[in-house]
Amino acid sequence: MTANPRVAFFDVEADAPWAAAPYGADHAPKLERFFARTGPLAGRTLLEPGCGTGRLTEILARAVGEHGAVHACDISPRMCAAARERLGGLPQATVSLAAMERLPLAPASMDLVVCHQVFPHYEDKAAALAFVARVLRPGGALLVMHFRDRAAINDVHRKAGTVVEQDMLPDLEAMDALLTAAGLRREYFSDDATLGYLLHAVK
Numbered sequence: 001m002t003a004n005p006r007v008a009f010f011d012v013e014a015d016a017p018w019a020a021a022p023y024g025a026d027h028a029p030k031l032e033r034f035f036a037r038t039g040p041l042a043g044r045t046l047l048e049p050g051c052g053t054g055r056l057t058e059i060l061a062r063a064v065g066e067h068g069a070v071h072a073c074d075i076s077p078r079m080c081a082a083a084r085e086r087l088g089g090l091p092q093a094t095v096s097l098a099a100m101e102r103l104p105l106a107p108a109s110m111d112l113v114v115c116h117q118v119f120p121h122y123e124d125k126a127a128a129l130a131f132v133a134r135v136l137r138p139g140g141a142l143l144v145m146h147f148r149d150r151a152a153i154n155d156v157h158r159k160a161g162t163v164v165e166q167d168m169l170p171d172l173e174a175m176d177a178l179l180t181a182a183g184l185r186r187e188y189f190s191d192d193a194t195l196g197y198l199l200h201a202v203k
């Protein structure tokens with residue numbers, strides 16, 4: 001692992017409620033909207049970079065079932081350890097201690113890439129999306145989800161006074177430019193204070 005200051009930051013955060021607390025009732029409509037975009041996942045192969053403690057990963061692993069696969073990864077050893085413990089009984093899920101961009105995945109091997117509450121933290125967003133586009137099969141999808149809206153996320157980061165204070169979710173115009181440059185096309189976008197942020201792009 002390189003000397004990425006975000007690794008130390010997220011390691012310390014692995015026990016924080018925002019990272020480890022079980023999802024509550026307020027998350028249900030957000031997840032419902034997410035699964036309305038993914039469609040049925042049984043048997044699908046997914047990548048979830050920046051899985052944290054694996055709360056969404058567990059839901060995804062159950063959704064793909066025993067004939068599917070979820071490749072999760074995170075740069076933080078403590079986040080990975082928590083995710084592995086959570087996912088212990090689900091062999092269809094694997095957790096790699098790695099930055100997404102370093103995963104040895106075959107081109108066109110993924111049906112879906114889920115970036116859940118991680119996109120602002122990619123230092124090189126163009127390179128991250130180029131990687132996503134490379135590993136997606138033609139017709140595969142990218143979902144970028146946050147449980148809060150863009151304004152709230154960027155405000156939290158801006159005021160954090162930590163290594164994440166410049167980690168911003170781009171505005172839609174910039175996001176579209178990044179997607180297009182990577183060979184992806186936006187199909188759906190919603191960003192509001194109630195349901196948070198969801199962007200769906202296809203290859």
Ligand SMILES: C[S@@+](CC[C@H](N)C(=O)[O-])C[C@H]1O[C@@H](n2cnc3c(N)ncnc32)[C@H](O)[C@@H]1O
Nearest residue numbers: 010050051052074075076099100116117118121
């Ligand atoms: C805000 S947390 C979100 C974690 C989890 N998805 C959740 O919603 O609880 C962002 C996570 O992304 C990880 N991360 C940051 N950059 C990454 C990268 N390039 N590749 C993989 N993981 C990364 C961090 O270690 C951290 O656990």
